[in-house]
Amino acid sequence: MPEIVSEEQQRRLSRNIMIAAAVAILFFIFAAIVTVRTFSGVDRYEAALGEIRDVTLDDGSIVHLNSDSEVEVRFTGHGRKVRIVKGEASFDVAPDSERPFDVEVRSALIRAVGTAFNVRMRPALTELTVTHGTVTVHCGNKAQQRVTAGNGAVIQPRTIVLTRLGDRLVSQRIAWRHQMLELDGETIEQATAEFNRYRKAPILIGDTRVSPLRIGGRFRVHDSRAFLSALERTLLVRTVRGEDGSVMLLYRDEESTQASESDRS
Incomplete structure (x- = not known):
């Protein structure tokens, strides 16, 4: 003879099924996020309009994001890569001679080991300001250029123009960090x-x-x-x-x- 299930038991059974389903959905969402993070290895950071944000990376380097800016960060055992998606970012790079710190912006690659510099994307060009140490800049088929503290560069798709800035202009360009x-x-x-x-x-x-x-x-x-x-x-x-x-x-x-x-x- 089949067992008779009361209405209360049916309600409890339905509730338990719904809870189990919700837990399963949350588990799969979490697993998907972890999978994407594991395989892509990319962290994204952004500052909203009007926001100035400081982000400390896994290696101790600090990225300062100006208003309405975004970067993507990918660290491996052989290198540290940051791509500026939009806006302006300033970098205080932790020294690591075995893992260079590369910043990609448009068609240019800026490389540092332990230094500090600022990169601003303007409508028709990219503006580089070096505040400490030395970076190298490579763009297209142009020869690699070295830029030292107190100097900068104006970068276009096939052009790198080095500029002498001086302390006053450097201070002006990074004043937004304060x-x-x-x-x-x-x-x-x-x-x-x-x-x-x-x-x-x-x-x-x-x-x-x-x-x-x-x-x-x-x-x-x-x-x-x-x-x-x-x-x-x-x-x-x-x-x-x-x-x-x-x-x-x-x-x-x-x-x-x-x-x-x-x-x-």
Whole structure:
């Protein structure tokens, strides 16, 4: 005679089956992740828009990621490889003579053993700044170039141009690591482009007369209000704030000043 199962027993049985199925699904997901990690050997790190992030790698090297940047890291017993996917990254490389530290960016390969350097991807070129030690740069069929501390390179697909920077420009280029922007006579167009790297709502230039004006100073990357205040205080610039958080920069002449005062009254 078949055994009669109560409704309560049926509910418990169904619940146990569902729990077992959920555990099995989680196990397979975890196994898949581990498998991908094991076979690809690639770790990905990124910094969101407005974020500056420091990542310590397995060998003790440190990668500093600027806003809206991403790198891929792959370590083996014979080498350490990093690929810059987008943005800007600065590297403090732990010495290891048996495993060179290679950074791939576009078509270039930058190699270091124990050194520190900064790499920024710009729209049409890559900008290298060496802050400590020496790196080598190889690009396409061009001869390998050595770049020492205090110097840099401008890298394009088939061109490597070495540049002499000096302490002041090196400091300016890596100031972002301390969440600072150092401006030394940059145009407002250049300065706003730097601040916009950290803003969701951009600073816009609404008058071509504003673009070539120049400004200097030291500002926190997330304190664009201080920058805008400095513009209004020291230059013929007025700001108009949008409802979306954006800011329009306009030239402040006599007519615009009178119109602005009329609007306030």
